[in-house]
Ligand SMILES: O=c1ccn([C@H]2C[C@H](O)[C@@H](COP(=O)(O)OP(=O)(O)OP(=O)(O)O)O2)c(=O)[nH]1
């Protein structure tokens with residue numbers, strides 16, 4: 001077993017597909033959403049209200065600000081998938097190029113870096129999430145089974161200083177190693 005995908009155990013009875021390549025020489029394995037989910041447009045009235053207040057140097061309404069923060073915070077789309085690979089490999093999660101074009105969906109972290117030691121971590125079993133923000137003008141309804149991103153396995157290199165640098169055991173993702 002070199003590298004591949006498994007379904008995270010809490011989704012075992014939910015008929016998920018492991019990521020797949022859609023053409024003969026595709027680099028990316030397409031990931032599907034594990035759930036139905038709505039990604040609200042960032043241009044919600046609350047966001048515009050906040051911008052208007054800033055522009056006109058007026059006090060920002062706190063309810064509007066809270067609403068805007070919710071929409072501006074990236075949404076994490078669960079995939080129900082974990083990936084195993086060799087210790088000198090990484091899985092890069094990239095957007096589908098059609099997502100910004102057709103639906104205004106961007107991955108705000110640019111690319112997702114899925115480390116080999118994320119697999120089966122104690123916090124969430126290594127479930128891969130795709131971070132998404134909706135810069136389009138309409139809310140986007142993601143359906144379970146819809147393709148939302150793609151994963152590319154890559155080898156990586158180690159620096160000369162690496163052996164001297166202290167490491168910790170991964171026990172989660174999204175800031176689990178501290179600030
Ligand atoms: O789009 C992403 C990016 C990351 N991850 C998971 C896998 C990865 O191994 C882990 C940590 O990612 P990263 O090192 O990029 O984030 P961090 O903010 O440095 O978190 P940590 O402190 O946990 O390393 O979070 C995802 O599921 N999706």
Ligand SMILES: [Mg+2]
Nearest residue numbers: 174175176177
């Ligand atoms: Mg990290």
